[in-house]
Amino acid sequence: xxxxxxxxxxxxxxxxxxxxxxxxxxxxxxxxxxxxxxxxxxxxxxxxxxxxxxxxxxxxxxxxxxxxxxxxxxxxxxxxxxxxxxxxxxxxxxxxxxxxxxxxxxxxxxxxxxxxxxxxxxxxxxxxxxxxxxxxxxxxxxxxxxxxxxxxxxxxxxxxxxxxxxxxxxxxxxxxxxxxxxxxxxxxxxxxxxxxxxxxxxxxxxxxxxxxxxxxxxxxxxxxxxxxxxxxxxxxxxxxxxxxxxxxxxxxxxxxxxxxxxxxxxxxxxxxxxxxxxxxxxxxxxxxxxx
Numbered sequence: 001x002x003x004x005x006x007x008x009x010x011x012x013x014x015x016x017x018x019x020x021x022x023x024x025x026x027x028x029x030x031x032x033x034x035x036x037x038x039x040x041x042x043x044x045x046x047x048x049x050x051x052x053x054x055x056x057x058x059x060x061x062x063x064x065x066x067x068x069x070x071x072x073x074x075x076x077x078x079x080x081x082x083x084x085x086x087x088x089x090x091x092x093x094x095x096x097x098x099x100x101x102x103x104x105x106x107x108x109x110x111x112x113x114x115x116x117x118x119x120x121x122x123x124x125x126x127x128x129x130x131x132x133x134x135x136x137x138x139x140x141x142x143x144x145x146x147x148x149x150x151x152x153x154x155x156x157x158x159x160x161x162x163x164x165x166x167x168x169x170x171x172x173x174x175x176x177x178x179x180x181x182x183x184x185x186x187x188x189x190x191x192x193x194x195x196x197x198x199x200x201x202x203x204x205x206x207x208x209x210x211x212x213x214x215x216x217x218x219x220x221x222x223x224x225x226x227x228x229x230x231x232x233x234x235x236x237x238x239x240x241x242x243x244x245x246x247x248x249x250x251x252x253x254x255x256x257x258x259x260x261x262x263x264x265x266x267x268x269x270x271x272x273x274x275x276x277x278x279x280x281x282x283x284x285x286x287x288x289x290x291x
Contacts, residue, residue, distance in 0.1 A: 047085050053093030056080065059101065063108045064279040079104050106283040107291060109168075115149060116277040116285075117165040120269040127154040127163065138163070141272050152176055152261065153184070156240060161186070161258030162266040164285075165274070174289035175262065181235040182288055183216055185260035186242050190251035194220050194228045198249055202232065206245045210238065213245050227254070262288045 060071035060080065072090050074080050080087055081102040082094055094101065096110035109116060119141065121127065128151075129139040138151060142165070150172040152164035166172050174180050198218070205214040217233040228251070232242060243253045259266045263284035269275055277285075 047082055047087050047089075047092055049093040050095040050099070051093075053095050055090070056082065056087060056092045056094050056101075057090055059094060059096045059110050060103065060108070062112065063096075063101075063110050065103055065108060074103060081105075103283075107286040108279055109282045114168050115166060116168065116282050117149070117274045118264060118266070118269060118277060119163045119165055119274045120266060120271050121155055121160060121163045122271040123158050123160050125272075126157055127151055138165075142274065153237065154239075155258060156243070156256070159256045159258065160271065161256075162261055162264065162269075163258075164261055164264060164277075171285060171289065171291060174291065175285065176237065178235070178237055180289045182262045183233050183235045183260075184258060184262075185217075185231060185233040187221070187257045187259055188230050188232060188242060188246060188253045189255040190228050190230060190246055190253055191226060192228070192251050193226070194223060194230065194251060198251070201249055202245065206248050208244055208248060213238065213241055215245070231259075233260075 057068050057071040057075060060066070060074070061068045065071055065074070071080075075088060075090055075092075078086050078088055082092070083099050094110075096112065099110070101108055101110045119138065121138065121141075124136065125141065126135050126137045128137050131137050135157075142149070148167050149165040150167065150169065152166065152172050152175045155161060155163060164172075164175065175182050199220075202215040202218045205212040213234075213236055215232050215234045217231075219231050221229040221231055223229075230246075230251075232246075234241065234245075238244075242256060246253050257266075264277065264281055
């Protein structure tokens with residue numbers, strides 16, 4: 001718009017300027033916010049935004065994938081999927097409680113309500129949240145978070161080592177169900193000289209009173225005098241299975257420690273201590289059971 005007799009544009013009134021600024025803010029809010037980063041070159045997709053949902057890069061950052069800028073780079077590179085669809089919009093709104101989000105094909109724990117912990121259970125602690133006989137339980141180690149968590153698999157009262165805890169019921173179910181065959185690794189101190197043929201015997205199968213049990217892997221770590229330290233991996237879940245197998249083979253267990261469940265390792269975690277699983281570790285657990 002120009003004034004008569006002049007090529008200079010007319011100045012906006014204060015009311016017109018305010019309206020223009022409000023319109024710009026509305027457009028800005030539609031496509032960006034303080035979390036969204038640079039929209040240059042962003043592409044559209046067919047994913048429907050969830051009403052009241054959270055911006056995708058904010059969900060990824062909250063899940064520990066990386067900084068929001070890094071998460072935007074992942075989205076822009078086509079490395080993020082929501083419910084099986086590649087999403088390239090930085091501002092796509094999703095429901096992390098309901099939708100499945102994957103980065104590089106691996107599912108991430110997007111819901112803020114879900115808890116994933118590793119515990120190093122000491123000996124003489126019951127793998128339960130209560131005990132009528134007054135024995136120490138995992139609830140005594142976990143405190144106030146215990147009542148809402150499932151433990152993934154049991155360890156004998158005198159067996160030490162890795163226990164996974166979560167309130168993700170579907171993951172817990174699959175990790176414990178024999179159909180998914182999640183392997184577990186143990187270090188066992190046994191009595192007696194271990195013969196060379198023991199490995200073949202355990203891998204082939206040991207006859208027990210409730211059927212044949214076989215190991216996936218077995219090796220001798222060290223052997224000193226009348227004892228040996230061995231490592232055994234199996235996906236069996238029967239009660240006392242490691243102790244029973246080794247005893248049936250003529251090598252009773254004097255100490256047993258579970259060092260690994262699927263992709264999760266005990267590492268340097270101290271007895272009685274818990275730690276949260278990383279985003280990568282939870283993604284590996286999902287992958288191990290086909291989630």
